[in-house]
Amino acid sequence: MHYPIIDMHCDMLSYLAVLPEANAFAKDDIACAIPWLQEGNVRMQVMAIYTDVRPESMNLATRQALIFEELHQKYSNDLALAGSDFLQNWDKQNRVGIKASVENAAGFGNETASWDEIYKQFDFILDRVRSLAYISLTHHTENRFGGGNYTKGIGLKADGKKLLDYMAGKSIPVDLSHTSDMLAEGILNHIDSNNLDIPVIASHSNFREVWNHPRNLTDEFAKEIIHRGGIIGVNFLRAFLDTEVPERLFEHILRGFELGGQKAICFGADYFYTKNFGDPARFPFYFPLAENASKYPSLLESLEDKLSATDLEGLAYRNSLEFYRKIQS
Numbered sequence: 001m002h003y004p005i006i007d008m009h010c011d012m013l014s015y016l017a018v019l020p021e022a023n024a025f026a027k028d029d030i031a032c033a034i035p036w037l038q039e040g041n042v043r044m045q046v047m048a049i050y051t052d053v054r055p056e057s058m059n060l061a062t063r064q065a066l067i068f069e070e071l072h073q074k075y076s077n078d079l080a081l082a083g084s085d086f087l088q089n090w091d092k093q094n095r096v097g098i099k100a101s102v103e104n105a106a107g108f109g110n111e112t113a114s115w116d117e118i119y120k121q122f123d124f125i126l127d128r129v130r131s132l133a134y135i136s137l138t139h140h141t142e143n144r145f146g147g148g149n150y151t152k153g154i155g156l157k158a159d160g161k162k163l164l165d166y167m168a169g170k171s172i173p174v175d176l177s178h179t180s181d182m183l184a185e186g187i188l189n190h191i192d193s194n195n196l197d198i199p200v201i202a203s204h205s206n207f208r209e210v211w212n213h214p215r216n217l218t219d220e221f222a223k224e225i226i227h228r229g230g231i232i233g234v235n236f237l238r239a240f241l242d243t244e245v246p247e248r249l250f251e252h253i254l255r256g257f258e259l260g261g262q263k264a265i266c267f268g269a270d271y272f273y274t275k276n277f278g279d280p281a282r283f284p285f286y287f288p289l290a291e292n293a294s295k296y297p298s299l300l301e302s303l304e305d306k307l308s309a310t311d312l313e314g315l316a317y318r319n320s321l322e323f324y325r326k327i328q329s
């Protein structure tokens with residue numbers, strides 16, 4: 001099984017930005033280290049500009065945008081910028097294409113930034129990284145834009161609407177992976193009632209019907225994404241798939257197909273630096289079957305008796321590739 005792979009989410013950039021000794025090639029440190037990506041035949045990796053909600057969030061995002069730029073310039077033998085040229089000439093690529101995204105709009109504006117500053121920061125980041133695979137308004141917590149996964153009952157705020165208005169027409173999807181249910185609903189309503197041109201995806205989320213967790217999508221939101229032509233990246237974190245049974249990962253993938261997502265399901269592994277994490281209950285973060293980016297081929301192989309070759313190809317890369325080709329054209 002030698003399909004190329006597209007993965008919709010990893011936290012390489014925040015690892016490089018925060019740890020003084022960080023190295024993109026350190027296989028022991030991070031499961032999406034460049035050698036792991038190469039072993040897994042990853043042809044495109046989305047790298048999130050991740051920040052939590054704090055006063056320095058904008059500086060931290062700026063640093064990650066610069067690191068992203070430096071990464072594909074400095075390691076141009078291994079990495080390439082995955083812009084529209086890269087996608088149009090997909091079959092000719094032999095390097096790992098990288099594309100940035102923003103995980104938490106706190107990177108555009110902390111809680112006290114003016115809208116002049118937010119627009120400026122947005123334009124600066126987009127200019128550095130050239131294109132954004134998606135923007136997530138929140139992470140787990142609440143911010144000025146809306147409510148995150150763990151802030152049930154907090155929806156889309158006035159600043160969130162303003163940010164969506166600014167995103168419209170720029171070929172940048174909005175990501176529902178870190179929204180509260182109310183925020184997801186607010187985003188969809190705002191897009192519809194204002195006829196905004198904003199694709200909707202979930203970059204790294206599983207299904208709540210399979211594993212009940214606020215980080216996972218309800219069937220309603222999953223169907224909504226599928227219906228709108230978006231994509232859903234299945235997440236490999238033990239906490240979100242089933243803390244005991246590794247093979248439940250396959251049930252999440254198959255659930256996506258059952259809901260009509262043949263053209264929507266893709267990978268959103270969510271590899272990050274785990275060594276400085278406080279909560280012991282989270283260890284190990286990944287089951288061995290999905291413990292690093294070399295595992296995509298064997299995961300696809302495990303699904304050979306359950307999915308057709310076309311569906312496996314869709315899951316591996318075709319769905320994401322077609323999605324980005326479509327929104328960029």
Ligand SMILES: [Zn+2]
Pocket residue numbers: 103178204270
């Ligand atoms: Zn995340």
